[in-house]
Amino acid sequence: MNPIDRLFEKSSRSLAQRTARRGFLGLLGQVLTGSVLIPLLPIDRVNRAEAAPTKSGGAIGATPKSGSNDPQNCEYWKYCAIDGFLCSCCGGSSHSCPPGTTASPITWIGTCQNPGDGRDYIVSYNDCCGKTSCGNCECNRNEREKPLYRLSRNNDVNWCMANSDANYHCSVSVILGVSEK
């Protein structure tokens, strides 16, 4: 089991012990379905081909478009429905949390198109938790984002809510797999 599978498995179990509601099971199903796809992933070539990083977040309220190869840029393709601070500007990367934080076990899910290979990828937008707001590289994009009543597609709520240290620090976008059409 890869580390991310272990993370999901462990955190989902502990969460399941605390909650037993329909809404949660639906959400969990989506997250777990995504997590087993991880070993099959194609290589994230755009990420590896990144240019020298620059710090540039999107203005609040504006809608940047996909078009950057820089994971510290709000326009980076994986961030198509992210709302918060980019962990890549906070000591983490586009898919890793900064030192000393904890990853949220629950998340919202999106589909973003990688202009590098033309494929649609299912990504999970996890929050990194347990420290106060990072404040760098604010990014708010909302492709296919839905209001709170469709929770698994919502980026307004604090996804650190189920962590033992529930403060929100920053957000990552983790590829779960290729979206099958």
Added chain:
Amino acid sequence: MRIGQFAAGALASLICASALATEPLSSEELSVESMPPKGNHWVYVIDEAFYNEIDSRVRVFDGDTYRHLGQIDAGFNPGVIISPDGKTTAVTTTYFSRGGHGTRTDIVEFTDNSSLAIAGEIVLPTKRAQMQPTYFNLAYAPSGRFAYVAYITPALSFGVLDTANKKVVTEIDTAGCALVIPTGPSAVSSLCDSGRLLTVTLDGTGHEVSRALSDAFFNADSDPIFVQGIPAAGGYTFLSFNGQVYPIDFSGDKPVISSPWPLVNAAERGVWRPGGQQVGAINRRLGRLYVPMHRGGEETHKEGGTEIWVFDLDSHKRLERWPVSAEHLNPVIAIQVTQDDKPLLFTGGEDGTVAVWDAKAGHVRHTEKTLGQSPWFFLTP
């Protein structure tokens, strides 16, 4: 140089002599202000403090004198609501025991609006919905006797609070439906992904008696409604991403949902749309609806308005289009209006500027750059 020194010395002597000729300032007594009587044009500016979210606050501001009257602390991802009698502000929030980390305490704090002093609290289970403020994170029953607080764990439910005895009465499962909209004297409605309203009716002790689902009235796939409802006569009005208006009367035991009407004509549909965080405001006396509108596709539902469109609620006609750039403002993310017949409009911009508008003439009277770093929800008491 010498002449300069001489001149400076002479000036100092003159000032000294002149000071001696007047009475000294009398000694002062340190005191604490109480709040002045409430004005018609007050606004509560909820600052989410997006760049340091544990430090949200509510600023009380007078739109006539442009004075900052006081502050209510609001912690992390708060919900804020004013009691039906106007005497109390209730804030639901989260505090961490070590500031930015540590044990989480979820709470409702009550502030006396005449003094802005804390007047009690209710400690909640650690389940409250941590999200941007709306009218429905925390809501009072019309009597003020009970309040309701939205929970997300991520299971969706709500807490019933006894405001007199400062206690949590019970938790009610909402079967996947979100938020707390007060309905009639003793019911709570929630918005469901199926496009319906779930309404839970409570007894005199705050416990569930019955529940009912409305017919589906919107489609969450093709045209979802914003959860930011707008207080309207007898209820709340909701806007959809594509600009449909859904008036709902919540004054009876069952919500009554009117037929929707459009903000946009056929040519504008899909081109112009509402967006932001507080997406509309209604002056009930004049029957006017104010909506920040912008050009953009579906994914731009959180973008600020480049124009404010004004509608007559009876005829559904658009009366005005006010480009915000003409008033030297950045796009508008939040909007609120006072309820008198010479109303002021308040807007919160993408850049954090709060603007005070004449809501009839459509001109900005005043701007504030430092009322909050992210002042994107307003209440008019």
